[in-house]
Amino acid sequence: MDTDALTAGLLQELRAAKPYPALSLTMPTHRRAPENAQDAVRLRNLVATAGNRLDADPQVDRELRTAIKQQLDRAVAEIDPRRALDSLVVLATADEYQIWQLPRTAPERVVLSNTYLTRNLVAAKAQARPFWALTVSADHASLFSGTADAAHEEHIGGFPLTAPREAPNPQREERIGDTPSTFSDEETRQFLRTVDEKLRGVLATDPRPLYLVGLAPALALLDEVGESTGAAAGRVTKGAPADTTPSDLLSELQPALEARQKRFAAEIDGKLDEARGRRAFAGGLDEVWAAVREARAGLVAVEEHYQQTVRVTEEHLEPVSGDAADPADEKVREDIVDELVETALDSGADVVFLADDSLKEHGRIAAALRY
Numbered sequence: 001m002d003t004d005a006l007t008a009g010l011l012q013e014l015r016a017a018k019p020y021p022a023l024s025l026t027m028p029t030h031r032r033a034p035e036n037a038q039d040a041v042r043l044r045n046l047v048a049t050a051g052n053r054l055d056a057d058p059q060v061d062r063e064l065r066t067a068i069k070q071q072l073d074r075a076v077a078e079i080d081p082r083r084a085l086d087s088l089v090v091l092a093t094a095d096e097y098q099i100w101q102l103p104r105t106a107p108e109r110v111v112l113s114n115t116y117l118t119r120n121l122v123a124a125k126a127q128a129r130p131f132w133a134l135t136v137s138a139d140h141a142s143l144f145s146g147t148a149d150a151a152h153e154e155h156i157g158g159f160p161l162t163a164p165r166e167a168p169n170p171q172r173e174e175r176i177g178d179t180p181s182t183f184s185d186e187e188t189r190q191f192l193r194t195v196d197e198k199l200r201g202v203l204a205t206d207p208r209p210l211y212l213v214g215l216a217p218a219l220a221l222l223d224e225v226g227e228s229t230g231a232a233a234g235r236v237t238k239g240a241p242a243d244t245t246p247s248d249l250l251s252e253l254q255p256a257l258e259a260r261q262k263r264f265a266a267e268i269d270g271k272l273d274e275a276r277g278r279r280a281f282a283g284g285l286d287e288v289w290a291a292v293r294e295a296r297a298g299l300v301a302v303e304e305h306y307q308q309t310v311r312v313t314e315e316h317l318e319p320v321s322g323d324a325a326d327p328a329d330e331k332v333r334e335d336i337v338d339e340l341v342e343t344a345l346d347s348g349a350d351v352v353f354l355a356d357d358s359l360k361e362h363g364r365i366a367a368a369l370r371y
Helices: 008-015 035-056 062-078 119-128 170-176 186-205 216-225 246-277 285-293 336-346
Strands: 022-028 087-092 097-102 109-113 131-136 140-146 151-154 210-214 234-237 281-283 297-303 310-312 317-319 350-354 365-369
Touching (some): 008 119, 022 062, 035 062, 035 109, 062 087, 097 119, 119 336, 119 350, 131 186, 131 216, 131 246, 140 186, 140 246, 186 216, 210 246, 216 234, 246 350, 246 365, 281 285, 285 297, 285 317, 285 336, 285 365, 297 336
Parallel strands (some): 131 210, 210 234
Antiparallel strands (some): 022 087, 022 109, 140 151, 297 365
8 A cells, every 4th residue: 555545544543552462563665666676585485574574573473473564465365566655564463464655765674573663664755755646627626636656536525526418409509699618607616616515525535636637627616616626736737638637737737746845845844944033943963852852842854765774872862874773673773753743743843854965954854842
């Protein structure tokens, strides 16, 4: 699954307690050749490690061990390397398995616990910046769920919608002199009112930035008859056929997505400046980690590809190089940034990801504090 499938409800289910052991397997992957050639070998080795961990665990009996290994084998057989992004997460119990392809790197780990390891999913979700895109014409409307990396058409909330087709009426055309303009036709207005009603329902359930794609008259009429499009994050005035592909849609949206990201980054800079002015600012991994653990962070900003392996002490986080990291050392955290993100979100903080080097002067991570 992709990160835009990670709803709040599904995340709650994944984080719920489960009978021991719930197995979580994470590893970095590669999108393109030749680097992706190593992924299959790495996965086989990690699955073997998981099997050895299960075999050596005295809490796991033979029947349970066999069931989990079977679920893991089914997951591996289903993984499509053509859909690889920056990391792979496989979750498995005796009764189920899930596969997640993430646009954010994750360390190589095998974890046996009474819950799934979700911090990589949460961080990837926060980074993905999911959005809705509505393609609309006089007689058709489709809703797409998207991130910077992918999009797919949704069949939710009544979408896609197609206007009823009426048989031609020559007598009516003779009375009015010609076929009426599509966008002054009452049937079209009613159709777009329905589109707006359905869209409001989706946005109420899952609020996200909204992008609109369609000819100028269609978008103007949707604005006129509805209530949902006034705060749209971006618009693309271009024809939107019913068979628009997700890849074509992403290409058309790219300028609007980039423009919004620039506005968003400027807005975050302003909030961090304001926090510095009132001396409610934390910069650098150590300071932000302390603020997040104390639930004092209201906003956490992180560079998109910032990762750091650390050793956690009572007072500080000590950076550790990859070569010096000992997986057996419980104080060593390979994914401390993702762990910080999950903890921040749990405390009600907003977490945003900015372009690499945009927070260089603050140690690549910063926070505006509540107090």
